[in-house]
Amino acid sequence: MTTLAKKYPSPSSNNFDLPDQQWVLSVIEILAGLWGHLRPAKKIREEPLDGLILTILSQNTNDKNRDQAYKLLKSRFSQWSDVLKATHDEIAAAIRPAGLSNIKASRIKETLKIIANRFGNCSLKQLRKMKKEDIIEFLSSLPGVGPKTLACVLLFDLGIPAFPVDTHVSRICKRIGWVHPQRSPREIQEIMELTVPENLYWSAHLDLISHGRNICMARKPKCEVCPLNEHNLCLFASGGKVNDR
Known part of the structure; x- marks a missing residue:
């Protein structure tokens, strides 16, 4: 032994x-x-931003509450650009099942604003054309994106190795x-x-x-x-x- x-x-x-x-x-x-x-053979989301928002909603809650909040958010707003245009209270109301709705609403809205300013629209598809270190630098600059959220987006949404x-x-x-x-x-x-x-x-x-x-x-x-x-x-x-x- x-x-x-x-x-x-x-x-x-x-x-x-x-x-x-x-x-x-x-x-x-x-x-x-x-x-x-x-x-799975094909389990990478077409839009990485979907996974980022989902992961932000998952912080300090369980999968059931996260998924319910995400479903309500997507049913309330058809596009992420619509979420960007929405008020803080409207976003917070939609994601309330995930808990910490005011904090997460602020993070989501600010994240969408930064992404839109950087890429011209509310999409993270352009990350796939960037080097890993540049992707990490950009995602790490977003509000509320810590090591776990970053690694989840890399692995599950971009197919880049991370644990x-x-x-x-x-x-x-x-x-x-x-x-x-x-x-x-x-x-x-x-x-x-x-x-x-x-x-x-x-x-x-x-x-x-x-x-x-x-x-x-x-x-x-x-x-x-x-x-x-x-x-x-x-x-x-x-x-x-x-x-x-």
């Missing part, structure tokens, strides 16, 4: 060790068999022992992108989320039914030790 938790340096360090890749791949393989999120880290992914990466408990989502994203093969970003991200929602919950995780515990691959469940690989 090998105690791996001691491998990780202080979170104040500018450098960090990567988790053993075979350990990570073993977990990903098990979760793929459990949750089975395979990347989004939400609360579920962060929690599981820390519990398993892949990262130091005080690592930030941005740091965890970097660690995962350096460890996980790019072709697995999509499925691994979604499988980790499913595992976090159904078994490795924030409160009362179901370690007794978790296959990672069965294979002794999780530091949280095994008391700080995992199998040698």
